Amino acid sequence: MPYTRDTEVVQRLKPEAMTQAEQEALAGIDDLDFEIFQHKMNMIALEGKETTMKLGASTGMRWGDVAFGIYTGLGDLAVVATGIWFHAVLGQIPVKFIVKHWLKDETVGVRPGDSYFFNDPFYSGVHAADMGLCVPVFAEGELICFVGANVHTGENGSAEPGGQPIAAKSRYEEGLMVPPIKVGENYTLREDIMTMLGTATRDPRTMVLDIKARLAACRIAERRIQEMVADKGLAFFRGALRKILTTTAKAARKKVSLLHDGIYRQPRFMDIVGNEEKIIKIGICLEKKGDKLKLTFDGVSPMLDAHPQNTFFQGIIGLAMVYFCGWFFYDLPANNALLEALDWEFPARTVVNASGDVPTALAPAIQTCFVHGIFLIGARMTYNLDPERAVASWFSGFGVPYFGGFNQWEEPVADISPELNATGAGARPDMDGVSGAGAFFATMSDCSDVETTEADRPFLYLFRNYFKHSYGAGKYRGGAGVGFGVSIHHVPWLAMGGLGYGSKYPATLGIFGGYAVPPGFIQTVHGSDVKKHLADSDRSLPVNLDQLYGEANPEKGNRALHNITMGIKPFLNGDTFYMPAGGGAGYGDVLERDPQAVMDDLRSGLASRWMAENLYKVAFDPETLVVDLEATKQLRQKAFEERKQRGVPMAEFEETWSKQHPPRDILKYFGGYPHPKPKMDFGLPM
Amino acid sequence: MKIRITEYLEIDLDQKKWCCQRCGQMLVDARENYKKGCLVAEKPLEEVYPALTEGQPYGFRPDPNFCRIVEFYCPACGVMIENEYLPPGHPITHDIQIDLDALIRSAT
Numbered sequence: 199m200p201y202t203r204d205t206e207v208v209q210r211l212k213p214e215a216m217t218q219a220e221q222e223a224l225a226g227i228d229d230l231d232f233e234i235f236q237h238k239m240n241m242i243a244l245e246g247k248e249t250t251m252k253l254g255a256s257t258g259m260r261w262g263d264v265a266f267g268i269y270t271g272l273g274d275l276a277v278v279a280t281g282i283w284f285h286a287v288l289g290q291i292p293v294k295f296i297v298k299h300w301l302k303d304e305t306v307g308v309r310p311g312d313s314y315f316f317n318d319p320f321y322s323g324v325h326a327a328d329m330g331l332c333v334p335v336f337a338e339g340e341l342i343c344f345v346g347a348n349v350h351t352g353e354n355g356s357a358e359p360g361g362q363p364i365a366a367k368s369r370y371e372e373g374l375m376v377p378p379i380k381v382g383e384n385y386t387l388r389e390d391i392m393t394m395l396g397t398a399t400r401d402p403r404t405m406v407l408d409i410k411a412r413l414a415a416c417r418i419a420e421r422r423i424q425e426m427v428a429d430k431g432l433a434f435f436r437g438a439l440r441k442i443l444t445t446t447a448k449a450a451r452k453k454v455s456l457l458h459d460g461i462y463r464q465p466r467f468m469d470i471v472g473n474e475e476k477i478i479k480i481g482i483c484l485e486k487k488g489d490k491l492k493l494t495f496d497g498v499s500p501m502l503d504a505h506p507q508n509t510f511f512q513g514i515i516g517l518a519m520v521y522f523c524g525w526f527f528y529d530l531p532a533n534n535a536l537l538e539a540l541d542w543e544f545p546a547r548t549v550v551n552a553s554g555d556v557p558t559a560l561a562p563a564i565q566t567c568f569v570h571g572i573f574l575i576g577a578r579m580t581y582n583l584d585p586e587r588a589v590a591s592w593f594s595g596f597g598v599p600y601f602g603g604f605n606q607w608e609e610p611v612a613d614i615s616p617e618l619n620a621t622g623a624g625a626r627p628d629m630d631g632v633s634g635a636g637a638f639f640a641t642m643s644d645c646s647d648v649e650t651t652e653a654d655r656p657f658l659y660l661f662r663n664y665f666k667h668s669y670g671a672g673k674y675r676g677g678a679g680v681g682f683g684v685s686i687h688h689v690p691w692l693a694m695g696g697l698g699y700g701s702k703y704p705a706t707l708g709i710f711g712g713y714a715v716p717p718g719f720i721q722t723v724h725g726s727d728v729k730k731h732l733a734d735s736d737r738s739l740p741v742n743l744d745q746l747y748g749e750a751n752p753e754k755g756n757r758a759l760h761n762i763t764m765g766i767k768p769f770l771n772g773d774t775f776y777m778p779a780g781g782g783a784g785y786g787d788v789l790e791r792d793p794q795a796v797m798d799d800l801r802s803g804l805a806s807r808w809m810a811e812n813l814y815k816v817a818f819d820p821e822t823l824v825v826d827l828e829a830t831k832q833l834r835q836k837a838f839e840e841r842k843q844r845g846v847p848m849a850e851f852e853e854t855w856s857k858q859h860p861p862r863d864i865l866k867y868f869g870g871y872p873h874p875k876p877k878m879d880f881g882l883p884m
Numbered sequence: 885m886k887i888r889i890t891e892y893l894e895i896d897l898d899q900k901k902w903c904c905q906r907c908g909q910m911l912v913d914a915r916e917n918y919k920k921g922c923l924v925a926e927k928p929l930e931e932v933y934p935a936l937t938e939g940q941p942y943g944f945r946p947d948p949n950f951c952r953i954v955e956f957y958c959p960a961c962g963v964m965i966e967n968e969y970l971p972p973g974h975p976i977t978h979d980i981q982i983d984l985d986a987l988i989r990s991a992t
Contacts, residue, residue, distance in 0.1 A: 458889075458990070459983035467971060469950050477950055477971060487983075578980050581890045588890075627891065667936065667944040673891075702947040704969060710891035711955075711964035716933050719942035747936050759942040786891055787964040808934055838962030845923025845957045848976065855926070858973035861949050872974045 203320045203377075207295050208512050211287050212537045213443050214272040214294075223437025224444070235430070235438045236277075236531070242422045243268055243279035246415040250347045253411035255404040258327075258350030261616045262643030266415060268423070268439075269293045269332070269344040275533050276343075276442045281642030283523035284516030284565075285348045286532040288323030291512065292316040292378045293332055293344050299378075301341075306380055310336045313382035313413055315395070317354060318375040323512045325561045326375050327352045327361030331412035333382075335420045337427040342435060345419040347412035352613050355399040356559065358766050359602025359612035362697055364473050365765060366557040367504040374398045387413065400602055400612040446531045447538035451489035453527065454539045461485045462579050463496065464571035468564065469702040470763045471867045472505035477703065477860065478867050479874055480550060480564070482571040486579060492541045493518065498548040500869040500877040501556055508552035509561035509568075511544045517565040520639050521572045525587060526580060547877040563596060563699050566639065570594040570706060573624075573638075577709045590624030590631065590670065590712050592638035593679055593780035595705025596698035597621075597718050597762055605656050606688035614697075615655070615684075617662070620645035622669050622677030622781030625712060630795070631677030631782035633664050633804075645680070645779075658687035660728065660774065664781075665743040666804050671813055672712030672784025673791050678804055679715075679781035681743025685728055686769045694775055695766035696720045702761075705780065712784030718762050721746055721776040722769070726755035729772045742803075743778055788813055789834045793825040885991060889980065892958070892965040893918055897991055900984060909960035917978040922956035922965055924976075929953065948972070 216224075246266030254260055265285035268277040273294035278286050296314055300306040316322060317329040332346025356373030357363040366372050374395070381391045387410070395409070396402030427435045466480040481497035493515075502508050515537070522540070523532040530536065544551040549564050573591040581588035602612040623635035637643055648659040662682035669676035686692050699705055704714035731739050731752055739753065740746045753774065762777070769775065793816045799805035800823055810816045815837050817829035845851075865871050886894040886903065894903045895914045902911040902918040911921025932953065935943035946969070954976065955967045968977060 459986040461981040463977055463979050463981070465970075465974070465977055467950075467969075469947075575979075578890060582888055585888075667934075671932070701942055702950040703971070704946055704951065707969055708967070711967055713932055713953075713967070714946075714969055716944040717942070717946055744936075759937065759940050761942065790963070806934070813932065841925065841955070841957045841962045841964070842923060842959065845925040845955070845959070848917075848920045848922065848924045851924035851926075851954075852976065855954070856973055856975070858952075860971045860973070864949060872971075 673786025676782025
């Protein structure tokens with residue numbers, strides 16, 4: 199093979215063609231045996247996920263950014279335990295790479311006791327911070343399947359700590375990117391390779407512990423599968439694994455067929471490129487016809503030559519599966535056979551279909567920006583079929599600090615904090631969203647206890663709790679997000695930055711008239727006197743993010759507000775850093791919100807008097823919070839009438855609206871406003 | 885016969901029109917963008933988002949250079965059927981384009 203990336207294997211996201219042996223085995227499988235088999239396989243995968251989490255060291259691994267999969271001998275992912283649904287279609291590519299390139303290669307080979315590591319995002323699909331390990335499973339002398347764990351370890355020796363360098367100008371600044379490589383033989387990891395992988399990063403302890411955690415989980419799963427094959431036979435195992443894929447594909451297409459035929463569109467906008475405040479667009483179309491969906495694009499900003507908000511197309515398909523596995527196909531097994539119901543077509547050389555050597559370290563931002571559009575499309579497309587699941591979106595804009603330096607135990611640290619796993623859920627057709635629900639892309643993850651985080655991170659948490667300006671309003675409001683503040687503690691310094699989007703244009707939009715989540719941003723105070731206030735037990739210090747910005751905040755120092763994407767910079771002992779992990783989006787018209795629910799939010803601190811009076815139009819006694827229902831009805835009727843006075847027919851509106859235009863400078867990377875065109879193809883290699 | 889499409893929208897198969905689910909108002913031909921049957925207005929950002937950081941480059945209110953809110957109301961009852969967050973002047977989205985013939989076939 200040429201020593202470059204393999205552009206063929208990444209196209210093979212749908213299941214491989216069935217082998218003769220699988221076809222013969224499949225015919226003889228009893229339905230009851232198949233049900234028991236599926237349950238056992240799910241339990242093996244779940245045990246693999248839990249083992250990985252309990253043994254690992256990185257923030258991602260400890261708090262659930264983990265997928266443990268069982269792959270067929272051809273590399274298709276048949277069973278997975280995760281809330282990180284993109285791994286349901288992306289985790290298979292490295293395995294298919296191994297099958298294609300190493301199985302018959304005499305210098306590498308695939309033998310019992312081997313293990314393979316990988317983190318090249320071209321194969322893993324998301325970004326180099328996501329790393330994986332898989333092992334082949336043999337029985338009766340034959341390769342029968344693979345098992346593997348994919349986890350966000352983070353630190354990979356990139357130009358900035360944590361594996362997501364904002365300032366990367368090409369992939370050569372994005373750190374270690376390993377295509378599938380053999381790292382162990384004869385059930386033993388190779389120490390020379392562990393030394394190389396550890397040395398390549400700022401945090402070798404975490405790198406190697408995470409690899410060993412994945413491998414330990416794989417070995418347990420390997421043993422369980424071999425026990426099953428010994429019990430049920432090789433043919434049954436092969437046939438049943440394939441049957442999971444065939445039944446999933448059939449069920450997925452049947453479920454799609456229940457939706458109304460039509461075309462659904464959503465333009466998405468992101469307000470950051472590198473760390474420049476510029477706007478780019480992803481125009482999304484999803485066509486449903488018969489039992490198939492087809493994803494196409496209607497205007498996407500050109501690929502960014504020297505900024506990392508690009509993604510490979512496979513990452514977009516992976517993130518689409520976060521919606522499909524978690525929300526639409528929630529009642530089906532999560533595996534790559536779901537893709538039998540989805541076709542796609544990508545415009546070349548755009549931010550959703552990167553090629554060449556452009557950086558992709560912030561691909562998760564462009565991917566989540568995209569999939570938020572799929573959530574909006576999904577709600578509109580599925581309301582008729584299943585209104586209870588036509589929900590507003592969970593927070594999608596990230597909002598995560600990254601850091602590097604030494605901790606209080608003089609160990610190197612380079613990671614992210616776990617609060618991105620504490621965002622709010624979107625509002626539903628019948629209730630408010632859940633506060634601090636998790637990350638939409640990692641629904642089984644957790645944000646850690648602050649004490650646990652403080653134990654090996656040089657932070658002193660000042661507060662971490664819900665705040666009222668974190669969610670979108672609506673008939674039902676989004677769940678609240680989490681605001682938190684930390685002071686650098688126990689160490690002389692730490693380098694910190696922030697990742698995300700949505701400081702200018704909201705990251706997370708509402709549905710059916712619900713409002714978007716407010717913008718998020720960072721506050722820093724260098725030279726802060728907060729520790730003095732703490733020593734004095736000063737009770738006037740802010741205890742949540744809403745209280746940071748008023749005159750009453752006693753903290754003094756060099757205060758500054760920043761975009762949620764903030765380049766890394768040094769913080770000294772005592773400096774403070776405040777950030778939001780956003781809440782969920784709103785559902786439905788604010789004027790239909792139950793006035794009593796507004797009062798409940800006032801009591802719990804999740805709404806302000808301004809919101810109750812001006813947004814929800816509720817008349818109430820501010821002392822007792824008793825609602826005046828008749829006066830509220832009149833206020834709302836007046837608001838409905840004002841809308842009718844303010845509104846005009848669409849043609850009339852467009853006449854004046856279309857004459858407006860964003861300032862030219864923020865369109866630097868847009869690619870032609872309002873309908874961007876891809877870059878010209880100069881015949882460069884893909 | 886009416887088919888529910890969203891929280892606030894139905895399609896009347898007999899009339900082949902979009903309707904407001906709350907008040908029954910006929911909006912526009914069901915093959916068209918339902919937004920053409922709505923009243924449309926730009927909602928001032930400050931009516932939804934208190935910034936809390938006046939005079940600062942960042943706050944809890946979207947930046948009007950990047951984002952505006954366009955709202956779509958039922959012309960009869962005034963309920964907000966949908967909204968869009970768009971950069972200034974960006975074309976309105978035809979977000980739901982139902983295949984009406986297929987819908988009628990499946991309903992009958």
